[in-house]
Amino acid sequence: MSLHDDFRGKKFVVTGGEGFIGSHIVEALLEREGEVIVIDDLSNGASRLKHLNSEKLSIYHEDIRRFNFESLGKVECVFNEAARALIPSFRDPITDLEVNVGGTIKVLDYARKFKTKVVHASSGSVYGNPERIPITEEHPLRPISPYGTSKLAAESYCGFYYRTYGVDVVMLRYFNVYGPRQSVSEEMGVIPIFVERALTRNRLTIFGDGSQTRDFLNIKDVVRANLEAYVAQGVSGKAVNIGGGGREISILDLAKLVMQLCSYDSEVIFKPAKPGDIRRLVADNSMAASLLGYHPQVNLEEGLVEYIQYVKDKHS
Ligand SMILES: NC(=O)c1ccc[n+]([C@@H]2O[C@H](COP(=O)([O-])OP(=O)(O)OC[C@H]3O[C@@H](n4cnc5c(N)ncnc54)[C@H](O)[C@@H]3O)[C@@H](O)[C@H]2O)c1
Secondary structure: OOOOOOOOOOEEEEEOOOOHHHHHHHHHHHHOOOEEEEEOOOOOOOOOOOOOOOOOEEEEOOOOOOOOHHHHOOOOEEEEOOOOOOOHHHHOHHHHHHHHHHHHHHHHHHHHHHOOEEEEEEEHHHHOOOOOOOEOOOOOOOOOOHHHHHHHHHHHHHHHHHHHHOOOEEEEEEOEEEOOOOOOOOOOOHHHHHHHHHHOOOOOEEEOOOOOEEOEEEHHHHHHHHHHHHHOOOOOOOEEEEOOOOOOEEHHHHHHHHHHHOOOOOOOEEEOOOOOOOOEEOEOOHHHHHHHOOOOOOOHHHHHHHHHHHHHHHHO
16 A cells, blocks of 8 residues: 555644644645644744645644544544744743643543544653663653653653553654754754854854754654654554664754855854753664654755755745
């Protein structure tokens, strides 16, 4: 059966579907002729779905903590993307907990009643500062931010609903995702900020000494991983790393690469490191490869060139 056949005519929910990752999942489901219901309270900015005009898309601008999921009846799968991001969690860890954990419990409860599959968005931040690189799923889980802690707690509830009620839930631990429609804000990701600054000929700022490393993951690979996780059998209750192509790059080298690709040459500004900033974050994707057939396909340079072009087009 092709990936297309698994989606055609079927009903899906995407929580956080107006967000960066969720909006790309929505597009992918519609392209495969699925029917999509989005639940998003727009708490992270404006709609990212305005360009879509499809009878197969319904959007509820509501808070998942209060949304009446049961009114939807049965759907095939919920892609649970709604969450609050990393930095605000230090200012307001309670709301973070309520949304990231409380919202997930609502989804799991619905899935239990309707025997619906859940593909849950978790995060590489559940590991905290790694003891070894690349990080496998067996690595100790010691998050160093309220956000990472809430994502780990949400995973625990997924495990509990799987073990106790047999809910078919798979957790995808995304590492650092980038791509079109990502917010350009200090709270959401370094690549959009670097590209924005380089294209507008403003010096790039690095928090810390720039030696901290990441393994950036292109949005197209994240979407592929979600579709594969929905189709995959025998993955219930598993938490699986979803990393990029395995290229560990320091933030300083990333800044240089972005400047080079934007034809901009300047010194960077260094500022003190932020709390919760993990030193090295690189995923071992072996489990995702064997369970989901996941193999990241977009290398960093290629993804950056495409992203830079997207930003240029948006501004022109
Ligand atoms: N972007 C990354 O690098 C990354 C890395 C690891 C994990 N994740 C996870 O992936 C998921 C999607 O992240 P993203 O980068 O697209 O973030 P995003 O902020 O762009 O999207 C999240 C969406 O959830 C919505 N939302 C927040 N609270 C809500 C609530 N109470 N009810 C309904 N909707 C609500 C927001 O309005 C937003 O549209 C999140 O679960 C996040 O934790 C993202």
